[in-house]
Amino acid sequence: MSKHHMTQKERMPYVCLLPFVLLFLTFGLFPILYSLFVSFQSLHGPRDNPEFVGFSNYIFLLTEDAYFWKTIGTTFLFLFLGFLLPNLCAIPLALMLHHESVKLKGYFRTVYFLPYMTNTISLALIAQFFFTYNYGLINYFVSLAGYDKIEWMADATNNPIYISIIVAFRQLGFYTILYFVGLQSIPKVLYEAADLDGATTAQKYFNLTLPQMAPIIFFAVTLSVINGMQLFDEPYMLTGGAGGFKQSAFTLAYYTVWLMNKAQRLGRGSAVSWLVSVIIIVLTYINWNVTNALEGKNRGSDLGPVRRQKSLQ
Numbered sequence: 001m002s003k004h005h006m007t008q009k010e011r012m013p014y015v016c017l018l019p020f021v022l023l024f025l026t027f028g029l030f031p032i033l034y035s036l037f038v039s040f041q042s043l044h045g046p047r048d049n050p051e052f053v054g055f056s057n058y059i060f061l062l063t064e065d066a067y068f069w070k071t072i073g074t075t076f077l078f079l080f081l082g083f084l085l086p087n088l089c090a091i092p093l094a095l096m097l098h099h100e101s102v103k104l105k106g107y108f109r110t111v112y113f114l115p116y117m118t119n120t121i122s123l124a125l126i127a128q129f130f131f132t133y134n135y136g137l138i139n140y141f142v143s144l145a146g147y148d149k150i151e152w153m154a155d156a157t158n159n160p161i162y163i164s165i166i167v168a169f170r171q172l173g174f175y176t177i178l179y180f181v182g183l184q185s186i187p188k189v190l191y192e193a194a195d196l197d198g199a200t201t202a203q204k205y206f207n208l209t210l211p212q213m214a215p216i217i218f219f220a221v222t223l224s225v226i227n228g229m230q231l232f233d234e235p236y237m238l239t240g241g242a243g244g245f246k247q248s249a250f251t252l253a254y255y256t257v258w259l260m261n262k263a264q265r266l267g268r269g270s271a272v273s274w275l276v277s278v279i280i281i282v283l284t285y286i287n288w289n290v291t292n293a294l295e296g297k298n299r300g301s302d303l304g305p306v307r308r309q310k311s312l313q
Helices: 008-038 056-063 066-098 105-117 120-131 137-144 158-184 188-196 201-229 233-238 252-261 266-299 304-312
Strands: none
Touching: 008 266, 056 266, 066 105, 066 158, 066 201, 066 252, 105 158, 120 137, 120 158, 120 233, 158 201, 158 233, 188 201, 201 266, 252 266
């Protein structure tokens, strides 16, 4: 029985995939598995000998580390103000951009997307122009209105809000374009059927547009959750690497880097990163169930001709 030997043509796909597989194993899978290993160790530096401590790092973070719970609150604040709120604003903006009466759609798409393409350093310079205490444009108008200037950067309450505004400014255009693309995929015949049924604008929005957009909304919110829980660049750059006034800008990702680099607590830092992964999975699961519930509820809405028309496609 002769053995089958692969020809050069048959081997070529595997040869092309080999660099990616090697890079993924080296820089992807290995760091993930190693961080899981380190999260169960007491490790104070790369040259320190690891000591197995079981779940002690996780228990300490969840029961004794006040900074950990503070960073969770800050991270959720950034997640809501900087990512989820822009999602809510992006849908009506996308609807306006999608309307037939709007001209120069390509120009508006570019303008909306430019802040997302801007690097974090440039955003930090823009933020200083608007939010500095003495020379910021916002405080200039606040002073003209007769009010006291707002201390955006050196106040534990205002500092996260100021960073959230910059994050939201950067994310809004991205989600607007994402929803705009989703709106373009909805067949126009569905709206024509709804018009024949005498549906109002609100009925078409809640009973047609949102159910059709459910997969895009799920993707956008999931992406927001992942990016929000891993937010690091903006808090780091906008606070000059200091974490803000009284560490008010410490996110979970920022706290992970601080534990590993500054405090030399590699085990606890790895544990934080894995707890972030668990939070992301839980929030994504909640998002999945909410999206399915809303989509199922809207499927049963009173928009008969639309459903009949869709069934004929």
